[in-house]
Every structure is written in C-alpha cells, then in structure tokens.
Amino acid sequence: MPPGSPKFRRRKAERPDEIVAAALEIFAEKGFAAARLDDIAARAQVSKGAIYLYFATKEDIFRAVVEQAVLPNVGMLRTLLASHPGPFDDLVRRFSALAPQLAARPEMGGVIKMIIGEARNFPELARVWHDQVVDPALSGLTTAVEAAQARGEVRPGDARLYALGLVAPLLVSVLWRETFTPVGAEPFDLDALARQHFATAMRGMLEPAPG
C-alpha cells in the first residue's frame, strides 16, 4: 500500500451505480436471501455502512437493480413487438434472433432464478418483477398474436397461451443453464433451440396458405 495514497475516495455520484452493479452480480449468484450485504459491499469496494448512505434496505437495492439493469432490455422487446405491422411470420423471425441474445445475458438467468425462488418469502420482489418486466413482455406478445389472428395469419385459439408457448422453451433453457448445468447436466444450445422451436411453432400456429 503506497503511503501517500488515501484510504478511500469520496465519490458520491458514482457509488449508487457501482453498488447496484455489484448487487446484481451477487443476487444472481446467491439469490436474494442468501446474498450478504458484506459481499455486495466488498464487490463494490465500499464498506457495508456506505451502502446504507444510499439505500435504506436490502429490498431497496433490489428495486434499483430491476430498474437499472433489467428494464432497458425489456423496453427493447416492447418496441419491437409494438412497432411491427406484420406478417407474423416475420415478427417471429426477428423475435427469434433477439430472444436468444437476451436469454444469454448472465444477469437475466440469475435474476429470473432469484425471483422464482424467493417470490413466496418476498412477495414485493415478485410484484415489482411481474408489473415491470413479465407482464409487459407477455402482454405485448399476446397483442401481436391477436393482431395476427385478426389478419387471418394465425389459427384461432387463446392468444395468451400461444404467447406462452412461444416463450416457454427459451425460459426453461435459461433456468436449465442456471440450475442443472453447474451440476453436470448437458446444456441446451440457445441458438439451435430458438431456430428449431420457432420453426416448429410456426408450422403449428399459422393458417395453411390459402389456395
């Protein structure tokens, strides 16, 4: 340790972001309950006390993580879904290129896993995640399916269930990666999965071409 170098710096402006970034990593690794404030502090290179200068509680930190790290990704998806006029086939092609990229982000898997694991014990976390992330995404996709049905491209049926069917395999493969791959299970190739799944789903969902 150089004798002239100070023991710490005063960096009021940068601290919150750094703490949130560290918290994202630790939450993703350990889950909410098992994540220790001391670990978050160490990763952010501050003391635990410093965290409490910027956040009132552990749950507060989580809320900041959702807002800063996750919401931007969802926004990307929503604009894609909302702005696309059709045909549905083409929307799904774009979607199938974007979705594996989103799914591949390490923070996604960790946070999703965390939400599922802790929802019962921390309902507030589940509510935030549902209202801000999951419901907008699923609703957007459902609306797109309904529009395609109205245009006669997609077969009749519950649009929300179709939307679930489109997204579910991606989601499960992310959970698989987080849960079972570390214990030796064979991973799924996200891109291959997306390609085969969306092709199969399109054959199942689209109306046969007229004529």
Added chain:
Amino acid sequence: MPPGSPKFRRRKAERPDEIVAAALEIFAEKGFAAARLDDIAARAQVSKGAIYLYFATKEDIFRAVVEQAVLPNVGMLRTLLASHPGPFDDLVRRFSALAPQLAARPEMGGVIKMIIGEARNFPELARVWHDQVVDPALSGLTTAVEAAQARGEVRPGDARLYALGLVAPLLVSVLWRETFTPVGAEPFDLDALARQHFATAMRGMLEPAPG
C-alpha cells in the same frame, strides 16, 4: 387439555413419514434455506429434537422428500413413455392427459421452485433432483421422439429440443402459478393450455400424412 391425556405418544414407525410430509409442505412454501426446522417440527407435531432422531441434517430430510413424495409420480411417467409402441400422436394424447394432473399437484410446483431457487447454494439438492427426476423424464421423452422419427412419424430435428418444447409450457405455467399468481397475476388454465399446446405442437412436429 384433558388431564389424563399424555404429553406425547411414542410412534417410532409413523414419525419419519409424518416429518417428511410436513417438510414437503414447508419446503414448498418457503424454500429450503428459509424453511425452519421448528416449523417442520410444529407441522409434524413433534419437537425439533425428535426430527434429529430420524434425520441427520436438513439436507437429509430433503432427500427423503424427493424419494417419498416425488419419485413415484415420475415412475408413472416413465412407464407410460417406455411401454408405448406408437403412434406418437397417440402417446402425446395420453401424455397431455397425464401431464396437467402431475403439474396440478401442489407439491410439484413448490419443490420445482425450491430447486431452481436454491441450486447455486445447495448443489447437492440440484444433483439429486436432476439425476432422480428431471433427467429420467426428459430422456424418456427424448427416446420416444427418436423412436417416432425412426418410424417416420416425426420430422427430422434434435429430439431433445423437441422434448423440451413439449414440456416447457407446462413447466412455465406451474412456475407462474407459484410465483406470480399469489401477487395478483392472471393464472393459466392447465387443461386448456395442455390441449391447445399439444395440438399446436403436433401440427409442428408430425410429418405431413403421405399421399
């Protein structure tokens, strides 16, 4: 409290099963880490000390839960998959009748959720669950898909990915029920989901009828 009634009964034979049943409920409600041994003891109507007469550690209790409460269900599925000669269409019809029933069992959702949430912190739990439950089920289904491909019923493609595609929406809807329904999200109807999903998947997977 009637004066003549004893403070406890000696019931060596029944205790382990009762403790495991209680543990299943508490684990499903709270997750592994947040489940308190005192809660399990109270639900099983014994003292905490009594649990340690029958199980060495908390993880030991979990292993017993998997063996006693979950494995029988999986066995049912495996025999269905292994014993069926084809056509694939028909196997999936039976599967789609059985799967929602399995998915509807409350212990399933709770335990699945727990595994996902705690895998990183308790890899041993994830390994047990993978080796005993998930891998047998997925492998069985994959084998059935491969057989159907060999008979020319199912289109070419990665059989394991097809298997994942079949199961994923059920799994996600179970997680949805456990995670978001308690916070006010709209639930999925398991039977309607199974019906629509398997019909769609069959259109996507099967070879067009020859001729």
Added chain:
DNA sequence: TATAAGTAACTGACCAGTCAGTTACTTATT
C-alpha cells in the same frame, strides 16, 4: 476547519444442530 463521505466495530434477532433431562411404554418379578 467545517462537514459530509466513508469505515469498522457493534447489536440484536434468527436458526441449525445438541444434549441433559423427562415421560410413555415394556418387561420382569411378585
């Protein structure tokens, strides 16, 4: 030199696992 950013020791609540003692039940003896 005033003050706000930051530290680190501390508190209090929580909980898995332990164990000394208690009680229900069994068996030998009369």
Added chain:
DNA sequence: AATAAGTAACTGACTGGTCAGTTACTTATA
C-alpha cells in the same frame, strides 16, 4: 393382577455462528 425396574422416544432450553442494520468514530475535500 399389581408394580417396580428398565428402555428408548421425545422434549425444550441452549450454543455457536451468521447477518441486516446501527453507531461511534475517522478521513477526504471545499
């Protein structure tokens, strides 16, 4: 049939360790 001696199932208070949140103090900076 009555009961004393013995066994093991069971209890519940306790221990040692962990961790969110607090506080008394230190240090960087205007």
